[in-house]
Amino acid sequence: MGNNRYTYGIHTGLTPPELFFYVTLEEARRELGLTDLAAVAAILLGQADVPVSGKVAGATEGTSVASMVSRRVLPNRVAMRLPMITGVGLRGMKIAFTRNLGAWVGRTIPIVGEAFMAAEAFQILRQSIRAYNRLVQPADRVLG
Structure with a gap:
């Protein structure tokens, strides 16, 4: 990166990293909306x-609001065992199987929320890099 200084909105004398920060904030503000609120709600409800008492040893402690509601609304049992992610850590993903449709939906809701948030983060970063690269000298460009 060069020693160039930039102006962005009301901010002057910005270094390339400072400019990238402000561009990213603007792109995030522009991108975030109702879908993101739904994704965050799904993550939090999950x-x-x-x-909860009566869980077997090794089971995830507690339960989620999404799981409690979906088990009541969808008490159906299905013929095949459905895979569900019950935990993610340094040792990898922990997967369990269930025939209870409500339990599967309850475990899937936060994963869908996390996928939406990951897609949003990717979009914000991609748009930020493009906007930043349009503003700076070639020596200060990121990824090309």
Whole structure:
């Protein structure tokens, strides 16, 4: 990166990293909307933070609001066992199987939310790099 200085909106004398920060903030503000609120709600409703007793050893402690509601609304059992992610950590993903449609939906809701948020983050980063590269000298460009 060069020693160039830039102006962006009301900000003057910005270094390339500072300019990239402000461009990214603007792109995030422009991109985030109702879908992101739904994704965040799905993630939060899928957190296993409601205490529950009677779980077997090794099971994830607690349950989520999404799981409780979906089990009530969809008490159906299906013929095939459906895979569901029950945990992600350093040792990898923990997968369990269920025939209870409500349990599967409850476990899937936060994963869908996380996928939407990951896609949004990718879009924001991609758009930020493009906008930043249009504003700066060739020596200060990111990824090309």
